Amino acid sequence: MDWRCSESESMEKKKEEPLKTLQMKMNAMIVFIFTLLFLSTPSSSSSVQSDPQTVCIIGSGIGGSSVAHFLRQYSDQSPPPIGLIRIFERRGRVGGRMATISLAGDTFEAGASILHPKNYHAVNFVKFLNLTVKQDDEDDSSSFGIWDGHKFVFKTLDSNSKFPFFQKIASLLNSFRMFFRYGFSLFKMSNFVESAVDKFLNYYKSCESRPVFESVDEMLKWAGLYNLTTRTLQEELVDVRLSPLLIQELVTVITRINYGQSVSISGFAGAVSLAGSGGGLWAVEGGNWQMAAGLINTSDVELHLNEEIASISYLGDYYELNSTNGNSYTCDITVVATPLDEINIRFTPAFLIPNRQLQHTHATFVRGFLNPAYFDLHSASAIPELVGTVENSDIPFTSISVLKQHSKNDMSYKIFSRETVADALLNRIFSVRTATIRINWGAYPHYKAPERFAPFILDGRHLYYVNSFENAASTMETSAVAAENVARLILSRSSSQVKSSSSNLKSSSPDAHDLYSDL
Template identity: 35%
Template sequence: MKIDFLSKIISSYLAPAAQLLSSGHGLPSELAPVKSVAIIGAGAAGASTAYYLEQYLHEPYIPKHLQYNHAITIYELNERIGGRCAVYRVPGQTDKVVEAGASIFVKVNLNLMDAAKAFDLKLRKLDDEDLAIWDGQRFVYQDHPSRLWNIARALWRWGYAPFKVRGVVNKAVNNLLASYKTTEPFESVQAFASRFKLDKLVSVHSDRLLKDHGVHDSFSREIFEVASRVNYGSNLDEIHGLGGLVSMAADGAYQVVGGNFQIFEGMIANSHASVKLGTKIARITRFKEGGETKFEVTTTTGSKQTFDAIVLAAPLHLLGIDLSSLDLPPQPHVDYRTIHATFVKGRVNPSYFNWTSNAKLPTHILTVNSNTTEFTSLSVQTTLDTGETVTKLFSHAPIEDELLNRLYTTRTWVRRKAWQAYPKLKPMPTTADDLAALTPEEKQEVKEEQRSREAWGQVEVVPGVFYVNSFEPLISTMETETLAGKNTARLIRNRFLGYCPVPILQK
């Protein structure tokens, strides 16, 4: 869907008479204009926060007389930019890379598409790859070269279920796309979800959402759940409705040639931030200086630097930083799902799949939730001049050599990586009707979960400290990390000018 960006900047919005927070309240003395920002993490969240913050502090977003001198410093534990977006280079053909983490984005991911265009990155459209679904014994579905044949077969097997689901998916995507048109920052995830009508979708498991829309169980199990398994490692009774719908919204998939991480390298390069790779932070300390709140960042090597604001742009449980002096509010325990990725250079064994055809195996083999399936997905990443392929296997547990011996006739290179890839997208019932449908035990669990999440619902968790990844329990993708980064940049911008909507510029 093409977004029509609205009117150019209106000067009266840019120079409010008084400094105000987005709540309309004046800035207290401890919320003095920010002049320096430390961003902890150089993944999608951190890179996009820096990128949009740099834009929002200059013309045409604000006139020269309101601009402040500022500095952005990015700290990254690893020796690379990209966070959970990373690649492996193929031995012997280092010009070929395979995505080890976040693999694709889609045409409606406007921030990523715009950034790739701005940085002159070459995109590869993934539209020439066939798909099959394996139940552990046979293929229950295979793409056919004829689109009409695929539609006819889908109607025969699932009736109108695909069309029902497509309608629900499109509605959710359009609601999310509406957020690109807003100029307002959101101080809480709940406010964002409510504003764009996503709160109801996160209030129920995906299986219940599908039943409520009259979707047949066979389609739910053989298609919808297959998508949620490969995208979020979750079955339908483990993921909220929004997460499930996002799994199905994969029309027009793209990759950046050479690796998606280049988008975030480009964002950081264009932010003009000072980048400190391979740097571990020991602690962040809050203190007062001249009546203003400041933050001292101390690395494990003992170096120290003072900032006016802190952006936490990585999951809190991965930071390993002493934040005790910040007096953060009670934090919920957000479970992250561990996904095992196994990369194999070799030749897939057709007999494993009872494949006797002379045709090549499908490019993407996904699996249903069954005791007989031994992995979540197997996808060809690239085909080499030797005829070998590099495939990527996803699984919930490490894949041992015994299984590889059966899956491949030969293999010359194997790499294994375990990712804490994304949070478990648990439902968050929000209305009395939602709670009424639950058992007493479920109600108690939900109430405890909601109390915990409400305590951590703010993006600005304490004055001057922003947590970009607070959005992840709502939805976790590369694109939504950039939405969260843009929102955080808007909130920080309010530290400079008070309440001042970031305009949407006409293209």
């Protein structure tokens, strides 16, 4: 064996050992660095988390408050894609068209008054906020009459008795009287309403089985309701073979009370109106406005009362909102949750939406006693507790209803009309009048088939409009349904994941009365 070779080989091995050790350390360092780079670099399969976005909502009614509620409910929590939510309200109270008045010490609903038992968003709001429900006072025990301007063409018996037996007898007789006058058309009307309600229930399906809609047309077509907005209620009811007498009298009375309009309204709005005359109707004890106040209080909202937005401008990456108070706000997302028909917000850039008029309902509240002579009757006890009217331009009101009986000759009433009821007319209708309050509501759209709808997305970016759905039907519940869709639309277009459950809802709400005062 060559020693030198052996020695040389041994020396080479001694030289290689520190080199290998160094190389191993360098390789380990390279692997470590690449691992850090890999972990810190977002891959195409992982979701990109954006910075929290500021949302500005104009309007504190059920639409605006519901948008805030659903944004918080559905948005991701770590980190949340929705940051600050501002709500701007031009009045000094929340609730929008949900409002109460105080008449001689009693509080009554002045705006949106009743809810249907299948208004499931409202039902959930009440449970979530621990509010108290009261049943509608105008139940089966209240007497009802149809006034044609000269006489009552139909009247029910007063079943408001202390004895349950007599109540049942009177209720049974009233059913016979109703059937004798309108026949099987009553069942056809009920089937028509139930069909529309069943289709509307599609909007409560789980998020997995319910799309996010970018237009009202798409939303209505998916539920099978769109065709009802293309024809009048009268056309729809004639097709299902309702009797002309039922349409002319009872159906007309209902649409005049609920929407201040005749059977020429669109079919879906008419079906919603008829559904609002059924049983099981309810309201929130103390005022329906508490739903809006409670949702705002539990949605971590920055509320701006007495601040009217004068202009909304898109400035590239954000919206600038300027108020009549001289304040300026920046928002990533802006939601208009109030009808654009009678407010003066300047939009830059401008956009076009279908022209729409609001139907004004004049609500007159009177403490006093009706004059039987006005109705060509000899006794005030012969006047029904709810007086509905047929379509006749000579009749100066659409309905008169008893809100509360204080004593035999002292009651509180609510009058709905299309025009202001002057004092001279009130003095003819009432023999005694001790208190009067008048409210002029831009209550709902003037419906005209076929309906045309403004888009949910007004500018193709992030300016949203909740009230575009009102051209289909205007209720507290339809506003909540539209608001829920807009909230999901915002999140889906912001690449956020929409949750499908409400398991994280709080179980109670703080006191909301500091957000509200009577009209």
